[in-house]
Amino acid sequence: MDRQLKSICILGGGTAGWMTAAALSHHYKNSNISISLIESEQIGTIGVGEATIPHIRHFNAMLGIPENEFIKQTQATYKLGIEFQNWGSLNHRYMHPFGVYGQDIGPVEFHKAWAFSRLNGGTSSLFDFSSSIAMAKERRFAFPNIQSNTLDSRYSYAFHFDASLYAQLLRKFSEDNGVKRVEGKVNHIHKNEKSGEISSLTLANEASVSADFFIDCSGFKSLLIGESLGEKFDSWSQWLLTDSAIAMPSSNEKTNPRPYTISRANDAGWYWSIPLKSRVGNGNVYSASFTSDEKAHDSLTQYIEGDILGDGRVIRFTPGRRKKSWVKNCVAIGLSSGFLEPLESTSLYLIQVAIMKLLELMPVDQHYEHLKHEFNHAISFEYEKIRDFIILHYKLTQREDTEFWQYCKNMTIPGSLQNRIDLFKENAYINDDRRGLFLTASWLSVMVGQGLMPKYSGIEAESLQADKLNGYLEEMKAYIAKEASTKPYHIDTLNQTVKNTNLRDTPPSSMSFYSTSS
Incomplete structure (x- = not known):
């Protein structure tokens, strides 16, 4: 088939630009499609977060970047989760781990069995049943055993790393794959008079870059999709106050x-x-x-x-997103598409999921209305689910010691989130539709961590005997703690990883992975 799409131009470097360039150049390395990236040394990049979630392993594995090389080049450490301090109340803390809690008891989901236990005299904390948390408390780290389904293997991991060093790593990868980097600042954006699509960009040095398809990674300025194509921004400042x-x-x-x-x-x-x-x-x-x-x-x-x-x-910054991330022949990725505070380390995930969805829907010619609609629907869903999850942290606070927290505690929230809260409160029910980023264990972590407990554990749990269950949970808790204490210290695993040239690369099983085992 003769491709009509012959050239792609990415505006902006940084993490978003070079992640996009790396993925596209890897995908098109055996084609005749040319890829260029425009960036200026005069324009700084925004990098408010250097923490990730497990999906970044999938991305690196897709590109063929070995984990030990990634860690060495980006000064990375391992990450098992996020500890939240003073969120539910002052002097209180809990952790959101990468992994599930406990194991289901027959047909009864673990969190419902645990809730039944608590409603019938049990005293165990939900957070006692996470291998990630048990290791994190002792500053230990070991790779999960994907060949096993034991309690101490049902977790995953991500990284802390230097985002600017990661961009440098991806830049070299991209240029080695044929991406042409163009130095300069955009002075003028030219559009086709008939279609309104972008046709070329003129730089300050009067150089011109033409392309069939453009990707806007220009950051908060959103030069292409925002300023030139005029796509409106949907602000979520009424729920997310930080700016x-x-x-x-x-x-x-x-x-x-x-x-x-x-x-x-x-x-x-x-x-x-x-x-x-x-x-x-x-x-x-x-x-x-x-x-x-x-x-x-x-x-x-x-x-x-x-x-x-x-x-x-x-x-x-303004929390929110462009109403559409794909307009005409331009797709926005990264900050040009939207921004959500890095509370749950989702910034790179939103870049990555947009790249993966674009690769899945990349057009071969000028007829892409259906592709564009599907892309916009998928990205909107991702942003809104993450938005609700972040709002949850603020809404469930018990703090009223400042005006900020008083507003958060009493604000009206999106109906989609209020429904989730009400369902869990009434029946320990969590709507895990397997789409988007956060799954059952993630919602559990924040809800329970900030003091929301269900009034009823669900009809399935009624089949359990409270005394036997409480004893079983105590054994499970002791097993997890004991196994965690045998793992190597974090620094020892890091040092061994860097030395190990034959390190296995174990990406998450799917792009929807977050709270299940790897």
Whole structure:
């Protein structure tokens, strides 16, 4: 078949641009389609997060990047989950792990059996039944055994890494695969008078880049899909109040870095702490309506442990997304498509899922209306499900010590999220439709972690005998803790990984993976 699509132009580098270039160049390496990427050294990139979720392993494996090489090149550490501090209430913490809780008891889902136990005198915490959490508490890490279905193998892992180093790694990969990098800033965007589609870009040095298809990775400016094609932005500021961030690195003084991210709520938002091998990434995500930039900066410096390595700058953002991410012959990926605060480390996932969906639906000619509709529907679903999950953290707070938290606790939320909360509260029911990012264990983590308990455990659990169940759960809890204590320390696994040239690469089983075993 004679392809009418002959050329693709990506506007913008950074993580979004080079992830896109790497995937497309790998996909089209045996074709005659040319790929160019325009970026300017004068334009900085936004990188408020260096933490990921397990899907990044799938992406690297697809490209053929060995895990040990990725870790070495990006100063990465392993990640088993996120610990939330002061979210449900002050001086309270819980963890959202990468993995399931316990094991189902016959036809009864584990969380319903656990809820039945709690409603009948049991005292075990849900978080005692996660291998990820048990290892994280002791700063240990071992690879899950995918050949086994034992309790200590039903988890996964991701990474903390330097996003700028990752972009450099992908740039070399892309250029080795034939991507042409063009240095320059865009001065003018030319469109076809009849169709309204983008035809070429003129740069400040008067060079011109033409293409059949354009991908907008220009960040918050959204030069192509926003400014030129005029696609409207749907703001979610009524639910997600944070609109500013300050990032600030510090020295890593721990010989054995913790294998999890920390999110610590403060008076008007939250701090992050992300341990890399060479340093710690820190930040403050906050609402400028409830605190000043100066106070946000000062409180962050007081929160940071170790020596501060650089002074942070303020980044402004509006939570939300473009109503459509594919308009005419242009697809927006990354910040040009939308932004959700990095509370659950979803920024790179949203880039990745857009790339994978685009590869699946990439047109071969100019007739792509059905493809475009499917892409926009899929991306909207992803953004809205993640939006609801992030809002859940704020809505379920019991804090009322500041105006910020009072607003969050009492705000009206999207009906889709309110329905999820009501179903769980009434019947321990979680609608796990297997689509999108977060599955049952993820919703459980935040709901239970922030104090939401079901009034009833569901009819299936009524078949269980409370005394026997409580004893069984105590045995399960002890087994998980014991197995975790035998795992190597995080730093030892990291060092062994870097040395191991024959490391197995075990990507997640599917793109919908998040809370199940690898």
